Amino acid sequence: xxxxxxxxxxxxxxxxxxxxxxxxxxxxxxxxxxxxxxxxxxxxxxxxxxxxxxxxxxxxxxxxxxxxxxxxxxxxxxxxxxxxxxxxxxxxxxxxxxxxxxxxxxxxxxxx
Amino acid sequence: xxxxxxxxxxxxxxxxxxxxxxxxxxxxxxxxxxxxxxxxxxxxxxxxxxxxxxxxxxxxxxxxxxxxxxxxxxxxxxxxxxxxxxxxxxxxxxxxxxxxxxxxxxxxxxxx
Numbered sequence: 001x002x003x004x005x006x007x008x009x010x011x012x013x014x015x016x017x018x019x020x021x022x023x024x025x026x027x028x029x030x031x032x033x034x035x036x037x038x039x040x041x042x043x044x045x046x047x048x049x050x051x052x053x054x055x056x057x058x059x060x061x062x063x064x065x066x067x068x069x070x071x072x073x074x075x076x077x078x079x080x081x082x083x084x085x086x087x088x089x090x091x092x093x094x095x096x097x098x099x100x101x102x103x104x105x106x107x108x109x110x111x112x
Numbered sequence: 113x114x115x116x117x118x119x120x121x122x123x124x125x126x127x128x129x130x131x132x133x134x135x136x137x138x139x140x141x142x143x144x145x146x147x148x149x150x151x152x153x154x155x156x157x158x159x160x161x162x163x164x165x166x167x168x169x170x171x172x173x174x175x176x177x178x179x180x181x182x183x184x185x186x187x188x189x190x191x192x193x194x195x196x197x198x199x200x201x202x203x204x205x206x207x208x209x210x211x212x213x214x215x216x217x218x219x220x221x222x223x224x
Contacts, residue, residue, distance in 0.1 A: 032210070043116070043202050044155070073164060089220045091210065098143055099170065100213060102155040103158035 004088045009107040018075040018106070020106050022088030025069040032091045033064060035073045037084040044087065044102070047073065083110045114139045115192065116216035118203050124222045125193055133188045133219045135203030144186040144207040145170070147180065148199040149218075155202065161186055193223045 005023040024033060034049040045112040048055055048062045050071070055062045075082055087105040091098070107111040116137045125131055135144065145160040147170075157170030163182040175197055177189040186205075190197060203216040 034212075041149075041200055041218060041220070043204075043217050046212050046214065049212070096143075096171070096208075097147070097157075097160050097168065098208070098210060098213065099157045099160070100155070100204075104152075104154060 002091055004103050006086075006088050006103065008104065009108050009109070011111055012078045013076055013111050014080060018078040018082065018110070020073040020086050020108060021070065022073070023070045024088070024090050027068055027090050033062070033071050034089040034091050035060070035062065036087045036089065036100075038087070038105070039084040055103060078110045080110050080112065082108065084108060094108045114214070116203055116205055116214055118201075118216040118219045120219060121217065122220050124224065126224050127194055128192050130189050131193060132192050133201060133221070135186045135188065135216060137205040137214075138184065139205065139207070139214070140183065141205035142183070144180070144203065144205045145213070146176070146186070146188050147202045147204065148172065149202065152201050158188070196221045197221065198223045
């Protein structure tokens with residue numbers, strides 16, 4: 001599995017953009033970068049994913065560097081409800097098992 | 113509403129008393145999976161299923177069984193629960209072929 005490295009915690013002021021970094025220097029050419037978040041002990045929630053190009057959806061933007069060794073998740077206008085643990089995952093597809101390997105993630109706290 | 117449901121959400125039981133945690137999805141997904149989440153260990157895959165009657169072990173299958181008799185259901189069976197199976201359990205599903213996985217709300221199990 002390609003490993004990911006994330007800072008253990010970050011704070012962001014409410015209304016500001018939250019930028020969450022992730023390093024995945026051993027990623028393979030056909031592996032996608034996925035972001036999930038987990039609010040308290042709820043089920044992980046899908047946010048966004050990408051391969052090479054930057055991606056945007058209604059929740060967030062994903063910026064992937066040209067060498068694909070790192071990425072940044074951007075929450076453009078953070079709210080208190082965005083307080084959660086954010087996981088950067090490189091997806092492994094092996095013999096049909098689409099296992100997601102969750103690391104320890106980044107605990108993002110939105111400050112009022 | 114597209115969703116993954118789990119029952120029960122909370123369960124306290126005693127060592128050795130067989131139990132089943134149900135998982136159901138209404139998205140006609142082919143792929144389903146069970147994870148457990150423990151402090152400091154992240155989410156670890158227990159079992160997965162690529163389709164009806166097709167199941168396989170994940171990373172931590174010992175002490176668990178699963179079945180996939182229908183596409184929508186993927187129950188997790190603990191034949192003889194032990195205290196080390198006290199954990200937070202999540203079911204997930206996807207349409208397969210690398211598509212996004214959606215998680216259930218979780219089942220918190222305490223084995224005394």
